[in-house]
Amino acid sequence: MPRWWKPASIWLLYAVGFVPAVWYFWLGATGQLPGNAVKIFEHLLGTWALRFLLATLAVTPLRDLFGINLVRYRRALGLLAFWYVLMHFSTYMLLDQQLNFPEIGKDIAKRPFITIGMACLVLLLPLALTSNNWSIRKLGSRWNRLHKLVYAIVLGGALHYTMAVKVVTVEPATYFALAVLLVAYRPLRPSVMRWKKERRAQGAAPVASRRMG
Amino acid sequence: MPNKIPRIPSSEITPEEFYFNRRKFLGGAMGAAAASLLPLPALAANLDYKPGPYGTEEAWSTFADITTYNNFYEFGTGKEDPSNRSADFRPEPWTIKVDGLVSKPTTLDVDDLMALGLEERVYRMRCVEAWSMVIPWIGFPLSKILDRVEPLGSAKYVAFETVVRPEEMPGQRSILFGALKWPYLEGLRLDEARNPLAILAVGLYGRTLLNQNGAPVRLVVPWKYGFKGIKSIVRISLVEEEPPSTWNKMAPHEYGFYANVNPAVDHPRWSQASEIRIGEGGFFGAARRDTLPFNGYAEQVASLYEGMDLRKFY
Numbered sequence: 462m463p464r465w466w467k468p469a470s471i472w473l474l475y476a477v478g479f480v481p482a483v484w485y486f487w488l489g490a491t492g493q494l495p496g497n498a499v500k501i502f503e504h505l506l507g508t509w510a511l512r513f514l515l516a517t518l519a520v521t522p523l524r525d526l527f528g529i530n531l532v533r534y535r536r537a538l539g540l541l542a543f544w545y546v547l548m549h550f551s552t553y554m555l556l557d558q559q560l561n562f563p564e565i566g567k568d569i570a571k572r573p574f575i576t577i578g579m580a581c582l583v584l585l586l587p588l589a590l591t592s593n594n595w596s597i598r599k600l601g602s603r604w605n606r607l608h609k610l611v612y613a614i615v616l617g618g619a620l621h622y623t624m625a626v627k628v629v630t631v632e633p634a635t636y637f638a639l640a641v642l643l644v645a646y647r648p649l650r651p652s653v654m655r656w657k658k659e660r661r662a663q664g665a666a667p668v669a670s671r672r673m674g
Numbered sequence: 675m676p677n678k679i680p681r682i683p684s685s686e687i688t689p690e691e692f693y694f695n696r697r698k699f700l701g702g703a704m705g706a707a708a709a710s711l712l713p714l715p716a717l718a719a720n721l722d723y724k725p726g727p728y729g730t731e732e733a734w735s736t737f738a739d740i741t742t743y744n745n746f747y748e749f750g751t752g753k754e755d756p757s758n759r760s761a762d763f764r765p766e767p768w769t770i771k772v773d774g775l776v777s778k779p780t781t782l783d784v785d786d787l788m789a790l791g792l793e794e795r796v797y798r799m800r801c802v803e804a805w806s807m808v809i810p811w812i813g814f815p816l817s818k819i820l821d822r823v824e825p826l827g828s829a830k831y832v833a834f835e836t837v838v839r840p841e842e843m844p845g846q847r848s849i850l851f852g853a854l855k856w857p858y859l860e861g862l863r864l865d866e867a868r869n870p871l872a873i874l875a876v877g878l879y880g881r882t883l884l885n886q887n888g889a890p891v892r893l894v895v896p897w898k899y900g901f902k903g904i905k906s907i908v909r910i911s912l913v914e915e916e917p918p919s920t921w922n923k924m925a926p927h928e929y930g931f932y933a934n935v936n937p938a939v940d941h942p943r944w945s946q947a948s949e950i951r952i953g954e955g956g957f958f959g960a961a962r963r964d965t966l967p968f969n970g971y972a973e974q975v976a977s978l979y980e981g982m983d984l985r986k987f988y
C-alpha cells in the first residue's frame with residue numbers, strides 16, 4: 462500500500478463517519494423524514510455516537526485477540542463519537558427544545574437518563590480537547606489515566622439509551638451488552654496478554670531445540 | 675354541551691391530501707390486482723357516515739402520517755413497524771364479545787358495528803410521548819354498545835382486550851425481548867365510557883381502518899393519552915373492579931390507569947407541558963405547542979374528575 466494511504470485513510474474515516482449525520486440532516490431539512498423528523502434525527506445521532514464509542518473501545522481487544530491493528534484510527538473514532546454526542550445534544554437543545562432553557566435545565570436536573578447523558582458529554586470534553594499529540598506528550602502517563610474516563614462514558618451512554626426507551630428491546634440491550642463486554646475486557650487484559658506470551662514462548666521452544674539438534 | 679360542527683365541511687379540507695394519497699391507494703390496488711393469488715391485507719373501503727360533533731378547526735394530519743407513524747407494539751416497537759409488518763393481519767371475519775356484568779351479553783360482528791350509525795369525529799390525538807395529530811375518525815359512541823347490553827348496577831368499569839394472534843402479529847412472537855404482555859388490555863370507568871366523546875372507531879379519512887391503525891375496530895378517547903386507545907378489540911367486559919391496563923401494569927410510576935392528558939403532570943422521563951404536532955413546522959422550528967388539560971376537551975370531561983387529585987390519579 463502506498464505511503465500516503467495511511468494518513469489519507471484516517472481523513473477518509475472522518476469523511477465517511479460524518480455521512481450519516483449529513484445525510485439525515487439533508488433528509489430532515491428537506492422534509493423527507495417521516496413523522497417526527499427531529500426525534501428521528503436526534504436518536505440517529507445518539508445511536509451513531511454510541512457506535513463510534515464502541516468502535517473506539519473495540520480497537521484494543523481486536524488487536525490483542527485477533528491481531529487486527531486499527532490503533533491508528535482510534536483517535537478519529539473517539540473524536541467522531543464526541544462530535545456525534547455534541548450534535549445529538551445540539552439537536553435536542555436547538556431543534557427539539559428550541560432553546561427553551563428552563564425546560565432543558567429541568568430535563569437535565571430531574572430526569573436521570575438525561576442527567577447521565579449530559580454527564581457523558583461533559584466527561585467527553587477533556588478527552589476531545591486532549592486528543593492531539595501535543596497533549597499526549599505534555600500529559601505523559603496522566604494522559605492514559607485521564608482517557609480511562611471513556612469506560613465510564615461508554616457505560617453511561619449505553620445506560621442513557623436503555624433508560625430512554627419505553628421498553629428494552631433487542632437494540633438497546635445489544636448496545637448495553639457490548640459496552641459491558643468491552644469494559645469488562647480491560648481488567649482481564651493482563652491475564653490475556655500473559656497467556657499469549659506464554660503460548661508464544663511454548664510455541665517457540667521446539668523450534669529452537671530443533672535448530673540446536 | 676356544545677355540539678360544534680366544523681365550520682368548514684370536511685369535503686372542503688381533504689382534497690389535497692386525498693389526491694396525494696389516492697395515488698397510494700391506486701398503487702396498492704394495482705399491486706393487489708397483480709398479486710391477486712397472494713393473501714392480501716383488506717384494502718380500505720369507503721364508509722357511509724355523517725358529520726359528528728366536537729370538531730376542531732385545526733388542520734388534519736395527513737393520511738400518510740396517520741398511517742405510517744404508529745405505536746402498535748403487536749407489530750413491533752418501531753414507529754413504522756405497524757405499517758410495514760401488518761400485511762399478514764386479517765381483520766375479517768371479526769367478532770367482539772361483550773360480556774361481564776350485563777343483562778344482555780352479546781357477540782357483535784363488523785356489520786353489526788357499521789349498523790350502529792357511523793359519524794365522523796375529528797379529534798386531536800395526544801400521544802404520551804409528547805407528540806400529537808389531528809385525526810378524522812369514523813365511528814360511533816361507545817355508549818351505543820353499552821346501552822345495547824344493559825350494564826348491571828354492579829358494573830363500575832369497562833375492560834377492553836386486543837386480539838392475540840402471534841402468527842399474524844410479529845411483535846407478539848418475540849420471546850426474549852417481548853415488549854409487552856399480551857393481550858393488550860385497557861379499561862375505563864363506566865362514566866368515562868359513557869361520555870359522548872368516547873367512540874369506537876372503524877375508520878378514518880372516510881375509509882375502513884388499516885391494520886396499523888387498529889383494524890377493524892378500536893377505542894378513541896381523545897382526552898386521554900393515545901395508549902388508552904386500545905386497538906383490534908375482541909372483547910369488552912363490564913366489571914366491578916378497576917381492570918388492568920397494560921402500560922400501567924408494566925410501569926405504574928410512568929403510566930397511570932386514568933392517563934388523562936395533563937400538562938401539569940410530567941412523565942418521569944419527559945415533560946408533558948408541550949407537544950410536537952406531527953407534520954407541522956418541519957425540521958426547523960418544529961411545531962411545538964402547549965399541551966392543553968384533557969387535550970383541550972376539559973369542557974366535555976373535566977366534571978368526570980371533580981374532587982379527584984389528578985396528580986395522584988394520573
